[in-house]
Amino acid sequence: MVLPLQAGDTVTRPTMWQISHIGEVVFYYLAALTIAVLIWGVYRRFDRYAQGDEDWFERMDDLGGRIREASKIVFTNQKQFDRDLYGGLMHSFIMWGFLTLLIGTTILAIDMDFLEKGGKLLTGQSFSIFNGDFYLSYSLVMDFMGLLFVVGIGMALYRRYVVRNERLRGPNSSLEDHLFIWSLFLLGVGGFVTEAIRILGTSATRDVSFETVSFVGWFLKDVFVAAGITPQMATAAYPAIWWSHALLAFAFIAAIPYAKPFHMISSFANVVTRDEKAGKRLPGIPADLDADTGAESMDSFSWKEILDQDACTKCGRCTSVCPANASGRNLSPRDVILDLKNYREQVESGGEEKTIVGDSDDAVIQAETMESCMACMACMDACPVEIEHLKTFTRLNRQLTDEGEIQPSLQDVFQNVMQKGNTFGNSQRNRGDWTEDLEFDVADAREEDVEFLWYVGDYPSFDDRNKQVAKSLAKLFQEADVDFGILYDDEVYDANDIRRVGEEFLFVEQAATMVENFQNVNFEKIVCTDPHSFNTFKNEYPEVDFAEFADDPMMDFDIEDDDWSPDAGIYHWTQAVEELVDRGKLGLRGTELDYTVTYHDPCHLGRFNDEYEAPRDLIRATGCDLHEMPRNRDDSFCCGGGGGGLWMEMDEEEKPSEERLREALEDTEAGNAVEKFVVACPMCMTMYEDGRKTGNFEDDIEIVDVAELLVEAVESDGVSAGAAAGGESAPADD
Known part of the structure; x- marks a missing residue:
């Protein structure tokens, strides 16, 4: 008969129970070997990184701040929750459960190896914190977090083997993916089984009623009892179960640097060393042609x-x-x-x-x-x-x-840019011809100072459909009484996309030409029609070391400063016009139009530069009923024109532009009641006009730019924006 727990009895559990002294020696030998293999493997990995070429950007500045920010990103699992609640919960349960079990094992090792054994060796008396309230709290937390860990692994197994999520499969799937998830599952379940067998076995000689705090282990103990397992059977089986769990743990730890588990280390290091402007700016190249x-x-x-x-x-x-x-x-x-x-x-x-x-x-x-x-x-x-x-x-x-x-089509674009300064291959003298149809003159910024230096871009200058957008934007500036001008034939292609398809020297040459021309005129702000131009002026031109290319005979430029970082602000036109609307310069009342519309976020304006609200505010300012696409803001689906896609011939079942238009008409809340598909990018305009034809959407929806909506709104009822801005009911100018 087991006596109940008496006053003064220690509330704890035996460590290394049923393990012989020889077994303990073997255990510590294997533990030391495992740690050595782990450290050596991690060292080899990071030594390989040290042998890699130097990175273009500084990755280790403000290391403390980087680690703090990375810890926030990793430990909150914020990226895992993006677009995937199930995946976020799954990963959170696994990560926090694993970390808690790791910390708990470390605490046990410190108590057993340093306080007990080390204390006895140094002072003749052993110490332990692994008892009483601490032990009870420890057991509760470990069981709770261990259960979350097993639940998370179960969710992963369900997604991989029952749902069979396709994105988890591919040509690079391998046996290690299955070994990784199943080893974690066996570690989690094996820990609980070991605990349950220990509780059942020790119940033969001591009161273990306090172990109910280990609620998972206690539950499994009751299951084993119901299955007919006696304390004596549990005592006999415990060493084999304990060793199987320990050996699996050693194998998993030793394998970390050599297989998929290494992502636990490399992923954190990757977040620490990330470039916050990655993608929106790209590394340059040395001036050395070799x-x-x-x-x-x-x-x-x-x-x-x-x-x-x-x-x-x-x-x-x-x-x-x-x-x-x-x-x-x-x-x-x-x-x-x-x-x-x-x-x-x-x-x-x-x-x-x-x-x-x-x-x-x-x-x-x-x-x-x-x-x-x-x-x-x-x-x-x-x-x-x-x-x-x-x-x-x-x-x-x-x-x-x-x-x-x-592709030959891409080579033609390179040739056009090299010879003519634009992607169309047209004469630069014709760059400003679109202004001739306007009822007012557009200032030449080379001859007079302006507030807005408007970089029009290639497509609004040469493409017939986008010329209408340029004219609309010019009318908005004129009606708002903005002092604006353009560079006419001194404006050349910004080179954003040819850089992304690999033509770096041509990018530098175009950038140098534009920077030199910018420095030759006086202005307060650069305003861009195209989000691609906006991104490259804002994030890439300042990174170019023009002095490095000064001696290259192919680079004929004279830039005042080695690095270009303009004091003037750089704006996408929607940002600049939003400010004008807020100041009442366009006289909009928000009731002029009653179209049902949806809006497509351009990649270079949204994901690249986090500007989502300015275009939407302008659409709402016209009175249009705006319905969001299911994939919007940072989840927006590309039109297909970026990265040189505008110039390439691709074999595809359905163009990205066609899929996006289908989404607008079928998946938005308004459905086929959507009348206009609104864009804020010349490339998007071109791609969606093409997709509208190839996808047979011509009778279903119209492609318009935000600027075209605004012009229609300010010209409604025959009231010019300039008159409205100056009328009695108009807000006072700032």
């Missing part, structure tokens, strides 16, 4: 790009949001990163070297794959571990450009 700027070998990649490869968890979130992949193009952002990782590991193991990117069948990455990328940055926005796909993709594109393995 420099390796592409991907001739894996030695070409920077240490951060190698870390990106190791940080990938194969979750497939990037591929699931990729518009190119959704359109049937040969691009999976996840598999590009993993293919590079696998090839790197093969080469490091003595494998045969191959062409990294090209048209050959044995190339690691096919040229067609890189041509498919729209540079929309959806993959990076979705990635929970901050992998900078676009940086790697640009390197691969530079290699293709260096090798001349690009």
